[in-house]
Amino acid sequence: MLRFLLEKEFRQIFRNPAIIRMMFIMPVVQLVILPLAANYEVKNVAIAIVDHDHSSYSQKLVHKAMASGYFKLTGYYPSYKQALVQIEKDKADIIMEIPAHFEKQLVRESEAPLLLSVNAVNGTKANIGAGYLHTIIRQYNQEIRLQWLQMPRLPDQLQIQTTFTNWYNPGMNYQQFMVPGILVVLLTMVGAFLTALNIVKEKEVGTIEQINVTPVKKHLFILGKLIPFWIMGQIVLTLGLLIARLVYHIIPAGNIGLIYLFSSVYLLAVLGLGLLLSTYANTQQQAMLLAFFLLMIFILLGGLYTSIDSMPIWAQAITKFNPVSYFIEVMRMVVMKGSQFSDIRHHLGIMAIFALVLNTWAILNYRKRQ
Amino acid sequence: MYHELNDMIVADKLTKTFGDFTAVDAISFEVKKGEIFGFLGANGAGKSTAMRMLCGLLQPSSGSARVAGHDITRQSEKIKQTIGYMSQKFSLYEDLTVKENMRLYGGIYGMNLTAIKAKTASIASALHLQEELDTLVGSLPLGWKQKLAFSVAMFHSPPLVFLDEPTGGVDPVTRREFWELIYAAAHEGTTVFVTTHYMDEAEYCDRVCIMVDGKIQALDKPGALRQMYNTNSIEGVFLQLARTAKRMAD
Known part of the structure; x- marks a missing residue:
């Protein structure tokens, strides 16, 4: 049964030029433009x-x-x-x-x-x-x-000179810092928005009613939605990593497999969030506003632009419930520091909990019967 | 309970309230196997709500009903295996082709590929849709969409099919053709539960149930109803009953 649901979903995705544009062109454009503009360095x-x-x-x-x-x-x-x-x-x-x-x-x-x-x-x-x-x-x-002080025999005042060494990012290259973070944000947006909008659209158009009156199992229906967008997410990530390499010459210091391992779990969590939103929203407009509201918080409190360590304690507590902050950290650890599996194990575990909770919640809250 | 074997649907004081609004008010009736059962009523009389409860799309507020022997409150997923449903609002995927929609629903109901192919071919020839199998459903004219929706509801050959205002908005010729499809299905033993607000269509039903303000006001064969209310059409019966309505149509 799942096979038929997947066929249907892929056909609809590839038939919708807006989705293809959103999934591929938007990330490319943003990754090429944003890191050049969004940068901590003060000039001019x-x-x-x-x-x-x-x-x-x-x-x-x-x-x-x-x-x-x-x-x-x-x-x-x-x-x-x-x-x-x-x-x-x-x-x-x-x-x-x-x-x-x-x-x-x-x-x-x-x-x-x-x-x-x-x-x-x-x-x-x-x-x-x-x-x-x-x-x-x-x-x-x-x-x-x-x-x-011509020919100074002794300096009249002792001076301390400080020399800095920038570990992990020797040139203080801001792109090296920003690009992995922006990639995470893109992946989050593509994942959460597309899944949320997809299901709510079925509600709005009424097609979900025809599905709800069939004996289809809830978890199969949801899997039919998750799998296609999960695959699309991995494609967007691959695209992003390629751009990082070709445009910014960012080659992850660590094992690229770790990034994919983490994104596999991360995407499940983000798609789960999208599904959850869709079970609460009745119109695409509601879903969009809800997703936008949450993502705004996730991004601002995700450590992309401002360091989490310098946030007030209560804000730091909020970031513990922010999946975006974990992936941004893992991305930077693997890309810049070359962190190993043992370093990101903790993050991975937390992300698995996110994925489990969000998806279970979404399945429980998805009702075939009102 | 006594009629269980012969009854496809048994409703007992079935009620649905939304807040303090009672959409369906303790309705009780039976639908016999193989009959075409018409549900008549003005807009907002509660026809669709009653039907959606029977299909397992809405939870009843009180009362009970059995559909094909299954309890609607506790066994709604079992009911779904045995029924077909055509929504008032066209709800096939417009961005899939005719063939793809059939394949999807055949697959969801657990049919194998051979069965799906055979059924697709037979429907295509019955509806003269052979040329349109690879057309996106969204670009079909409304009349064809309605006939297609009916065929998809019947795709897995359910013993019972629910049609919610299936002929809304289509021209008289297409309505006529549509009813021929319904007769053909009934002829093969399918029980048909249909709501409508076209009075002439009521004449095509084996039995007619007239709903006013969430309650059943009359239920009998069309001929018997005409006689009882001393008029020569179901429309006459309906108008006499509908005058008592207090609820505003939406």
């Missing part, structure tokens, strides 16, 4: 400069900042007030005000005040930008000191 921080000094030192400082590549010059302004207008118009993120007699004061008193004003509307950008600028000023400061 617009900086407005008020230089009251017009000295060679102030010029050098500005050149140094611009040469770092993180900043974009909005322009030079004669007064702080005029520069502030640029911030108000959202044309500038930071104002650097160099006071008059900056050079003189620096030479004479070995120190000079500088004013940085930050537009905190886009807080992250401006703060990180200010941080960069701060580092640049400090380096510049040291260079000047070196020039002045």
